[in-house]
Amino acid sequence: MDTFDKLKKAQQKHSSILCVGLDVDVNKVPQQFKSVPDGLLEFNKAIIHSTKDFVCAYKLNFAFYEQYGVEGYDLLKKTFDLIPEHIVSIADAKRSDIGNTMAGYAKSIFDYFNADAVTINPYLGKDSLDPFLSYKKKMVFLLTLTSNPGSANFQRIESNGIPLYKHIVKQSLTWSDKNNLAYVVGATQPEDIDQLRTLAPKNFFLIPGVGAQGGSVEAVVKANANGPAVINVSRAVIYASKEKDFAEKAREKAIKYKLSFM
Secondary structure, eight states: OOHHHHHHHHHHHHTOOEEEEOOOOTTTSOGGGOSTTHHHHHHHHHHHHHHTTSOSEEEEETHHHHTTHHHHHHHHHHHHHHSOTTSEEEEEEEEOOOHHHHHHHHIIIIIISOOSEEEEOGGGOHHHHHHHHTOTTSEEEEEEEOSSGGGGGTTTOEETTEEHHHHHHHHHTTTSOTTTEEEEEOTTOHHHHHHHHHHOSSSOEEEOOBSTTOBOHHHHHHHHTTSOEEEEEOHHHHTSOSSTTHHHHHHHHHHHHHHHTO
């Protein structure tokens, strides 16, 4: 089964388009988990156990793990292995380099970590993306229009009257199909989600930025209309409480977001 179908089935099974970001931070977890890697692994295990019935995907931002060196990579691998088989795992790695280097990154993410999907920076163009797109059963999310304020510095620069982020979508649609190719569009840019949906009506959008980053649930749901999407929430779910009830509160938040996206 390819990731596109796996994601569709997970969404149907749980009636949910919620993705929880496992951006684990030793400075933010409850006191009993403040150790690397064992404590953070136990924290991730508890979060996954308490939310797994209400999500379609989990997203792991590699930076939150790589900062701990060898122990962080061990934690990252073990966290991927904790994700239930029917739920999609997204490697939020944002890799970008020349082709032969990207081939190594692709083997790491898809073969070693066994991720179902990955986020990629498309700045270097098609030949840099080919090693990832060659994994036809996997899903590649291209950074298109991100949720941070600085996204306007480059992503909105116009060429022939069209902003760069729209060029990314228009060109990349000729490189692969909806099963293999998807886009990252920030929740803080709802008017642009609506415009991009007309360009790519059948491709999945990964929409981060709801919750701590200030993206509006209502605006995102309205802008995306009926297009296939995964809406990511990280800190607002996993750090809903720093007390002993952290898992219960994470579960409550996951249910709340799940229902709000319907």
